[in-house]
Amino acid sequence: MLLELAAEPNILRIDWVKFTFGAIALAVVYFFVVRKSVPKVMKVLDERHDAIEGGIERAKKAEAEAEEIRQQYREKLEESHREYAQELEKAKEQRAAIIAEAREEAQVEAQRIIESAKAQIEADRQQAFVQLRGEIGTLSTELASRIVGETLSDSAAQTRVVDRFLEELGQDESAKQAEVR
Amino acid sequence: MSADVRILAAEPGCHLFGDNGCGFTAPTIGMFFPEPWFANIPGSAGIDLYLVLLLVAVGAVLLLWSWFSRKLSLVPGRRQSVGELLILFIRDNITRPTMGEKGDKFIPFMTGIFSLILAMNFTGLIPGMLPVNSNLAFTVMFALTIYVMTIVIGIKHQGGWGYFRNQIFPPGMPKWIYVLVTPIEILSVFLIRPVTHALRLFATMFAGSLLLAVFAYGGWYMLNLTAEPMLAAVSVFYSGAALLGYIAFFVFEIAIMLIQAFVFTLLASLYLNQSLEAAH
Numbered sequence: 001m002l003l004e005l006a007a008e009p010n011i012l013r014i015d016w017v018k019f020t021f022g023a024i025a026l027a028v029v030y031f032f033v034v035r036k037s038v039p040k041v042m043k044v045l046d047e048r049h050d051a052i053e054g055g056i057e058r059a060k061k062a063e064a065e066a067e068e069i070r071q072q073y074r075e076k077l078e079e080s081h082r083e084y085a086q087e088l089e090k091a092k093e094q095r096a097a098i099i100a101e102a103r104e105e106a107q108v109e110a111q112r113i114i115e116s117a118k119a120q121i122e123a124d125r126q127q128a129f130v131q132l133r134g135e136i137g138t139l140s141t142e143l144a145s146r147i148v149g150e151t152l153s154d155s156a157a158q159t160r161v162v163d164r165f166l167e168e169l170g171q172d173e174s175a176k177q178a179e180v181r
Numbered sequence: 182m183s184a185d186v187r188i189l190a191a192e193p194g195c196h197l198f199g200d201n202g203c204g205f206t207a208p209t210i211g212m213f214f215p216e217p218w219f220a221n222i223p224g225s226a227g228i229d230l231y232l233v234l235l236l237v238a239v240g241a242v243l244l245l246w247s248w249f250s251r252k253l254s255l256v257p258g259r260r261q262s263v264g265e266l267l268i269l270f271i272r273d274n275i276t277r278p279t280m281g282e283k284g285d286k287f288i289p290f291m292t293g294i295f296s297l298i299l300a301m302n303f304t305g306l307i308p309g310m311l312p313v314n315s316n317l318a319f320t321v322m323f324a325l326t327i328y329v330m331t332i333v334i335g336i337k338h339q340g341g342w343g344y345f346r347n348q349i350f351p352p353g354m355p356k357w358i359y360v361l362v363t364p365i366e367i368l369s370v371f372l373i374r375p376v377t378h379a380l381r382l383f384a385t386m387f388a389g390s391l392l393l394a395v396f397a398y399g400g401w402y403m404l405n406l407t408a409e410p411m412l413a414a415v416s417v418f419y420s421g422a423a424l425l426g427y428i429a430f431f432v433f434e435i436a437i438m439l440i441q442a443f444v445f446t447l448l449a450s451l452y453l454n455q456s457l458e459a460a461h
Contacts, residue, residue, distance in 0.1 A: 009210070009211075009214050009226075011210055011213060011317065012317060013317070014317055015225050015316065015318040016224060016225055016318070017222055017226070017228070017232075018225070018226075018231055018232065018235075018316055018318035018319060019318040019319070019322050021232050022235065022319040022322035022323070023322050025235055025238070025239045025297065026322065026326060028239055028243070029239060029242055029293050029294075030290075030293060032243050032246070032247070033243065033246045033289075033292070033293040033297075034289045034292070034293035035289070036250070037249060037264075038246065038288070038289035038292045038293060039289055040253060041249060041261070041265055041268055042268060042288065042289065043253075044253040044254070044255065044257070044261070045265055045268065045269075047255060048255050048257075051255060
C-alpha cells in the first residue's frame, strides 16, 4: 500500500498531450459554437427584441399622434369658440353702429326736411305776400273807385279823400316794403 | 507507474464478511490515470480514456449547439428557447453583472466556454467514467487561455504600460501604500489568479469523482450475498445505505459540476472586465 502510494503518479503534472488536445477542443468549439451557432441564436434574439421594441415604439408613436390630434382638435374648438364670441361681439358693435348711423341719418334727413319745409313755407309766404300786395293794390284801387264813384258829386271832398288815401297808401307801402325786406 | 496501480476496481472477490479475509481497498489516485492505448509519447501518459471523453464532450457541445441554432425563427419553439435561455442566462448572470453592456460582445465566448466546461464535467456522470476536467492539463489550458486573453485585451484597451500600471498600482490610493499593495497585486494578478483559476475546477472535479468512487466501491465491497443469511441481510442493508449515499452525492455532484462551470466562466468574465477598464 505504502509502496503503491509512493509509486502513484503525480496528479499535478500537466500532460502536454492532453493540454494540446484540450486546446484543439476549445478551438473547435470556438469556431463552431462561439463564432457560428451562438451568434445565430443571438441574432434572432436581437431581431425579436427589435420587433417587440419596435411594436411598443409604434404603439407609443400612434398614441402620441392621437394625443397630438386631440390637442389640435381641442385647440381648434377653443379657437372657433373664441372666433364665434368675437364675431358676436363684432356683430353687436356693428348693429349698434348701424343703428346709430341710421339714427343720425334720420335726424339729418328730418332736419333737411324741416329746413326745406321752412324754406318752402318762406317761399310760399313770400309768394303769397307778393301776390297779396298786387291784389291789395287792385282791390284798394277798386274800393277806392267805388267810394270815389259814389261821392264824385262833391268834388272838393273827393279831392281831399283821394289825396289823403294816396298819402297814407304811400306811407303804408314804404313801411310794409321795409318790413318785408 | 506499475500496471496494477491503474486497476480501477478492488479485487473482485473481496467482500465484507468474505472468507478470504481481505479488507476494503479504497479507490486510489490511480483511478485518474486510466490505462493508455498508445503510451509511447515522451513526457505524456499517452492517448487514454480522457481524450475519448474529451471527444464525447466536444461532440455533445457541437451537436447541441448546431441543434439549438437550426431553423431559427422569431417565434421560437421549445428547442430554440432552450438555447436562448442558456445565452440569456450567461448574459444576465455572467457578462452583464461583471462587464455591463460593453461585455455583450463576449457573450458567445462565455457561452461556448461554459458549455464546453460543463460538458467536460458531465462526462463524470456516465457510470464508470471520469469528468474530463479531473485532469489538470485541461483546466490549465482553459485558465491559460483566459490569462492570455486578459493580458492581450488589457494591452489593447489600456495600452501596454497602462494595463500593467493599472493592475499593479491600483489607482486612487495614498502613495506609501503601494509599497505594500504592489507586490501583493503582482503576485495575485499574474501568478495566483491563473493558478487558482485552473486548480479550483480541477480540484472540485477530482474530489467529487473520488467521493463518488468511494461510495461505489464501498457499496460493492459491502454487498456479500454468499455469506450466512443473517450477515448477507446486514451486507445488503449496508450496501443499500452506500447506494443511497451514492445517489445523494451523485445529485450533489451534478450541482457542483454546474456551479464550477459557472464559477469558472464568471471569474473569466471578471478578469476580462479588469482588462477592459482600469481597476477601481
